[in-house]
Amino acid sequence: MVFTLKDINVCIGKEKILHNITCSIPRGRWISVIGTSGSGKSTLLKTLKGLVTIDSGEYFFDDRQIVRKKSIDTTAISEVGYVFQYPEHQFFQTTVYKELALGLEQKKYSKKKINDTISEILQLFDLPEEILAKSPFQLSGGQRRKLAIASVMTTKPKIMLLDEPTAALDPISRKKIVAGIKHWQEEGNTVIFVSHQMEDVAEYSDNVLVMQRGRIVTHMDATALFLHYGNLMEESGMILPPSVQLKNSVEKLAKEYVDITSCREADILAAVRKAVAKRGEQFV
Numbered sequence: 001m002v003f004t005l006k007d008i009n010v011c012i013g014k015e016k017i018l019h020n021i022t023c024s025i026p027r028g029r030w031i032s033v034i035g036t037s038g039s040g041k042s043t044l045l046k047t048l049k050g051l052v053t054i055d056s057g058e059y060f061f062d063d064r065q066i067v068r069k070k071s072i073d074t075t076a077i078s079e080v081g082y083v084f085q086y087p088e089h090q091f092f093q094t095t096v097y098k099e100l101a102l103g104l105e106q107k108k109y110s111k112k113k114i115n116d117t118i119s120e121i122l123q124l125f126d127l128p129e130e131i132l133a134k135s136p137f138q139l140s141g142g143q144r145r146k147l148a149i150a151s152v153m154t155t156k157p158k159i160m161l162l163d164e165p166t167a168a169l170d171p172i173s174r175k176k177i178v179a180g181i182k183h184w185q186e187e188g189n190t191v192i193f194v195s196h197q198m199e200d201v202a203e204y205s206d207n208v209l210v211m212q213r214g215r216i217v218t219h220m221d222a223t224a225l226f227l228h229y230g231n232l233m234e235e236s237g238m239i240l241p242p243s244v245q246l247k248n249s250v251e252k253l254a255k256e257y258v259d260i261t262s263c264r265e266a267d268i269l270a271a272v273r274k275a276v277a278k279r280g281e282q283f284v
């Protein structure tokens, strides 16, 4: 397991924010963290990155206990990249170029390799060359998001904690970026993804961790959650992905079970089409 938390409690000021968090996260998977606003998702990510004080409990990284006097040994988690919920919280440089070059300079890349890597990353994220001379704060909201993810990716982490990385992105950019992150995860990396976009969560997650009022309600396989334990979503104040809602409506109308073993949109639509065709009706 890459992360193992045992009975972690976190307070901010006098308020207890995380209650008895226990979970294990394997390497190489995509884990989404979902829950209503204020349920503790960002605080959980900050805990994993050592950005908040742990009041009690144990935190193991690769089976090594790393909490010391309520803080974590951040050198132990240097391979963990963190994309902040608010990108401006992670920008410290005066230009986009410097922001992207920083991690590469720390890796002692040559000037040429830095420039080549930056060109590649601009292409990957559909960002124009002209922004390199600008301040990160002169970018649009969507461009800032892209820069935030890009600048973490250039440091070549093995694990990325992404806090609502696609908020403020147009739908096409959102799909492209999430697909890019999926591709990166499938190369053997680990993604912990906080999002309110249930269609992305259903499309890409291996497992989903559901939070409510600072506690973990459940941590299970994404398909099991969305197709068989949808009640937990409702009870936690969330709605199911649109394609799962469609499947549920078809089942209700047809009074027939739609045979499906995946919560990915294309698989659900194919199963719904098949179920409707079987009844001799046209699927529009």
Ligand SMILES: Nc1ncnc2c1ncn2[C@@H]1O[C@H](COP(=O)(O)OP(=O)(O)OP(=O)(O)O)[C@@H](O)[C@H]1O
Residues within 6 Å of the ligand: 012, 013, 015, 017, 035, 036, 037, 038, 039, 040, 041, 042, 043, 044, 085
């Ligand atoms: N710096 C802080 N000081 C005081 N309370 C805080 C602080 N940061 C978070 N909280 C409280 O902790 C709780 C959990 O916040 P957190 O940001 O982790 O929720 P979240 O699930 O990420 O919400 P959202 O989906 O709105 O981003 C909230 O009640 C919030 O008010």
